[in-house]
Amino acid sequence: MKKYSVFAVAREAMRHHTGWNRAWRDAQPKKRYDVIIVGAGGHGLATAYYLGKNFGITNVAIIEKGWLGGGNTGRNTTIIRSNYLQDPSAAIYEKARSLYETMSQDLNYNVMFSPRGVIMLAQTEHEVRGYKRTAHANALQGVTTEFIGPERVKQLVPIINLDGPRYPVLGGLWQARGGTARHDAVAWGYARACSDMGMDVIQKCEVTGVRSEGGKVTGVSTNRGDIDCDKLGIVVAGHSGHLADMAGFRLPIESVALQALVSEPIKPCMDVVVMANTVHGYMSQSDKGEMVIGGGTDGYNNYTQRGSFHHIEETVRALVETFPMVSRLKMLRQWGGIVDVTGDRSPILSKTPVENVFINCGWGTGGFKAIPGSGWGFAELMAKGQSPLTDAFGLNRFQEGRFIDESVAAGVAH
Amino acid sequence: MSEPVSALKNISDLNGIAAIREIGPLGMITLRGDLSDRAVQDAAKTAGGANAPDQRKINAEGDGGVAWMSPDELLILCRYDEVPLRMTNLQAGLSKGHALAANVSDARAVFEVSGPRAREVLAKLAPVDLTPGQFEPGMMRRTRLAQVPAAFWMTDAETFRIVCFRSVAQYVFDLLKIAAQPGSEVDFF
Amino acid sequence: MLVLTCHACGVTAEETEFHAGGEAHLKRFGPGSSDEDFEEYLFMRANPKGVHFERWRHANGCGKWFHVARDTMTLEVFGSYSAQAFAPPEELLSRIEDRRPGWRGQD
Numbered sequence: 001m002k003k004y005s006v007f008a009v010a011r012e013a014m015r016h017h018t019g020w021n022r023a024w025r026d027a028q029p030k031k032r033y034d035v036i037i038v039g040a041g042g043h044g045l046a047t048a049y050y051l052g053k054n055f056g057i058t059n060v061a062i063i064e065k066g067w068l069g070g071g072n073t074g075r076n077t078t079i080i081r082s083n084y085l086q087d088p089s090a091a092i093y094e095k096a097r098s099l100y101e102t103m104s105q106d107l108n109y110n111v112m113f114s115p116r117g118v119i120m121l122a123q124t125e126h127e128v129r130g131y132k133r134t135a136h137a138n139a140l141q142g143v144t145t146e147f148i149g150p151e152r153v154k155q156l157v158p159i160i161n162l163d164g165p166r167y168p169v170l171g172g173l174w175q176a177r178g179g180t181a182r183h184d185a186v187a188w189g190y191a192r193a194c195s196d197m198g199m200d201v202i203q204k205c206e207v208t209g210v211r212s213e214g215g216k217v218t219g220v221s222t223n224r225g226d227i228d229c230d231k232l233g234i235v236v237a238g239h240s241g242h243l244a245d246m247a248g249f250r251l252p253i254e255s256v257a258l259q260a261l262v263s264e265p266i267k268p269c270m271d272v273v274v275m276a277n278t279v280h281g282y283m284s285q286s287d288k289g290e291m292v293i294g295g296g297t298d299g300y301n302n303y304t305q306r307g308s309f310h311h312i313e314e315t316v317r318a319l320v321e322t323f324p325m326v327s328r329l330k331m332l333r334q335w336g337g338i339v340d341v342t343g344d345r346s347p348i349l350s351k352t353p354v355e356n357v358f359i360n361c362g363w364g365t366g367g368f369k370a371i372p373g374s375g376w377g378f379a380e381l382m383a384k385g386q387s388p389l390t391d392a393f394g395l396n397r398f399q400e401g402r403f404i405d406e407s408v409a410a411g412v413a414h
Numbered sequence: 415m416s417e418p419v420s421a422l423k424n425i426s427d428l429n430g431i432a433a434i435r436e437i438g439p440l441g442m443i444t445l446r447g448d449l450s451d452r453a454v455q456d457a458a459k460t461a462g463g464a465n466a467p468d469q470r471k472i473n474a475e476g477d478g479g480v481a482w483m484s485p486d487e488l489l490i491l492c493r494y495d496e497v498p499l500r501m502t503n504l505q506a507g508l509s510k511g512h513a514l515a516a517n518v519s520d521a522r523a524v525f526e527v528s529g530p531r532a533r534e535v536l537a538k539l540a541p542v543d544l545t546p547g548q549f550e551p552g553m554m555r556r557t558r559l560a561q562v563p564a565a566f567w568m569t570d571a572e573t574f575r576i577v578c579f580r581s582v583a584q585y586v587f588d589l590l591k592i593a594a595q596p597g598s599e600v601d602f603f
Numbered sequence: 604m605l606v607l608t609c610h611a612c613g614v615t616a617e618e619t620e621f622h623a624g625g626e627a628h629l630k631r632f633g634p635g636s637s638d639e640d641f642e643e644y645l646f647m648r649a650n651p652k653g654v655h656f657e658r659w660r661h662a663n664g665c666g667k668w669f670h671v672a673r674d675t676m677t678l679e680v681f682g683s684y685s686a687q688a689f690a691p692p693e694e695l696l697s698r699i700e701d702r703r704p705g706w707r708g709q710d
Contacts, residue, residue: 252646255675301626301650304677541619556664
C-alpha cells in the first residue's frame with residue numbers, strides 16, 4: 001500500500017495522477033478463512049481491522065452483498081458523540097469517539113473528523129433535568145460534557161430561535177469534542193487498511209445460507225460459492241434478523257426505515273451539530289455547505305430504503321421552529337436506511353446460540369458514532385470470547401431483564 | 415348558572431376563499447353501546463330526533479341529529495340547552511342494558527366552513543378524498559386536520575361542519591384561516 | 604406512504620390517520636411463565652422480509668384496532684381483517700398466495 005502524504009500528492013501532481021493504486025484489492029473468495037465477517041459497512045470493516053491490528057488475525061474475509069459502505073454507513077448524518085447516561089453505553093461510545101480523534105493518522109486516510117461540538121437542546125423541564133443528570137454521570141465516566149444555558153446556546157448557534165413557538169430552548173447538553181466525520185471515508189479507510197493487512201474485501205457476494213455442524217458454524221453459502229470459516233461475525237444492521245434466521249436463531253430486532261435529507265448548499269451558517277429531540281430534528285452543515293438533516297423512523301417494519309413522506313414534513317417543521325432561516329431553504333435529496341431496533345434501543349454485541357457465530361447489531365438509529373468502538377470491542381469478543389466493552393450488550397440481557405436503560409422512549413437519538 | 419360560551423366566542427373569518435365561522439355552543443352527547451341493540455337505537459332516535467345512521471353516515475336536521483362515530487359509538491347533536499333533558503331521557507331509555515351516555519358539549523368546538531371553495535380548504539388539511547361524489551352531505555368522516563383529530567360532515571353542497579376538541583380550537587381556527595387565505599385557490603375540484 | 608383500510612369502520616385512508624401496533628398474533632405470556640416464553644413474548648419478533656401480519660389502530664378515526672397483511676419489502680398491502688381474529692382469514696391467505704406464490708414455505 002502506498003502511503004498517502006503531502007509528498008505523494010506532490011509527486012502524483014507532477015505525473016498527472018497516473019500512479020495511484022486502488023485503495024483496496026478487488027479480492028476473489030478463497031475456500032477458507034479463519035474469520036468471515038458478513039457486512040462491509042463501518043462496523044464490519046472496523047471489526048476486521050481490529051482483529052488484525054489488535055489480535056494478529058488476518059486470514060479474514062469481509063463479504064458484502066452490495067457495495068462497500070452502501071448501507072447505513074453511507075446513509076447516516078455522521079454525528080459523533082458519547083454523552084450517554086448509562087456506563088456501558090458511555091464506555092463503548094467514548095471509546096469510539098476517542099478512536100475517531102486519531103483515525104485519520106491510524107488509517108493513513110483522511111476521514112475528515114471534525115470535533116466541532118454537539119449540542120442536544122433541552123426544551124422541556126424534563127429534558128433539563130435529564131441532561132443535567134447525564135452531565136453528572138458523564139463526569140463520573142470521564143466523558144467531558146457540560147450543561148449550558150440558553151445564552152451560551154445562542155452564542156454557539158446564532159441562527160437558533162430560543163423562543164420556539166411550541167418549546168423554548170431552556171439549555172443544552174454540550175459535548176465540545178463531539179462532531180462529525182466523512183462517513184464514506186470511514187468505510188474506505190478501514191477497507192484500505194484491511195486489504196493492506198492481507199484481508200479480502202469481497203463485494204457483490206451475498207450470503208444465502210449459514211452452514212453448521214453439531215451446533216458449530218462451518219462456513220457460509222454465497223452467490224459466489226461456499227466459503228468455510230472457523231468463526232463468523234454477522235454485522236448487517238437492518239438485515240440481522242434475516243441472517244439470524246439462516247443461522248437458526250431469533251433476534252429481538254425490528255427493522256424500520258430512518259430518513260435523512262440535505263438542503264441545497266449555502267454559505268457557512270452553523271459550525272456545530274444541533275439536535276432538537278423534543279420537536280425532533282437534528283442538523284449540521286457539511287463541508288459542501290449542505291445542511292444535513294436527520295428525520296424520523298417509520299412506525300412500521302419495512303425494508304424500503306426511503307421512508308414515509310410525512311416524516312419529511314414533520315422534520316422540516318421541527319427545524320423551521322428551531323432555525324427559522326431554514327424555511328427559505330430548498331431540500332435537495334432525501335433517502336432512508338434500514339435500522340435495526342432492539343427492545344431496549346441499545347445494541348447487541350454477543351455470542352449466539354450457534355457456536356462461533358457472533359452478532360453485532362441493534363445499533364438502531366445511532367450506529368455511525370460507535371463504529372471504531374464497536375469494531376474494537378467486537379473484535380476482542382470474537383478473538384477472546386469476551387470483552388469488557390461488550391459484556392453488557394449480550395443477547396441474554398433480554399431474558400435476564402438486564403436492559404441498558406438509555407432513554408428508551410426516544411427511539412431516535414437517545 | 416353561568417352563561418355558556420363557545421371556545422372562541424364565535425370568531426369568524428370571512429376574508430378568505432371560504433367563510434370560516436366558529437358556531438355553537440352546540441349540544442353533543444356521546445352514546446356508546448351495542449348499536450344493533452334496539453334499545454340503544456331507540457334511545458338515540460329519541461335524543462337526536464333522527465334515526466341511528468348507517469356506518470360512516472349522519473342523519474342531521476338543523477342543529478339536531480345522530481352521527482355514526484365508530485362501531486360502538488354514536489354522537490347525538492342537539493341544542494345546547496336541551497342537553498340535560500335529553501341526558502335524562504337517555505339514561506331512562508338505556509337503564510336496562512349496558513350503554514354509556516356522556517355530555518361532551520363543553521369538550522368540543524364546532525366550526526362551519528362554507529362557500530364554493532369549502533371543499534378545497536378542507537382538502538388542504540385532511541387526508542380525505544373530498545372530490546364531489548366521493549364525499550357528500552349525509553356522510554360523516556373522522557380524521558385529522560393537520561396535527562389534531564377532527565370530524566366533519568356537510569350540511570349542504572358547500573358547507574362543512576367540523577368538530578374538534580375545545581383545547582385545540584384556536585389551532586384549528588388558525589389552520590382553517592391559513593388554508594383559506596386570499597389567493598390560495600388551488601382550483602382542484 | 605401506505606394506504607390502509609380500517610376493518611372496523613371501512614374507511615380507506617393513508618397512513619397518517621393510523622398508528623402501527625407491531626407484529627400480530629403474539630401469544631401473551633405473563634406472570635408465572637418461563638423466562639424463555641416471557642422473552643419470546645416481549646422481545647422476539649419475526650421481522651420478515653416479505654409478508655408481515657401486523658396490528659394497526661385507526662387513531663385519528665374510529666379509534667379501533669384491526670389487522671393488516673403487508674409486504675415489508677414492497678409495502679404492498681394485501682388486506683385488513685378483524686382485530687378479534689387469532690389468525691389471518693383463509694381468503695386473505697390465498698390472495699397473498701396469488702401475489703407471492705410459495706411464500707408460506709419461506710416462513
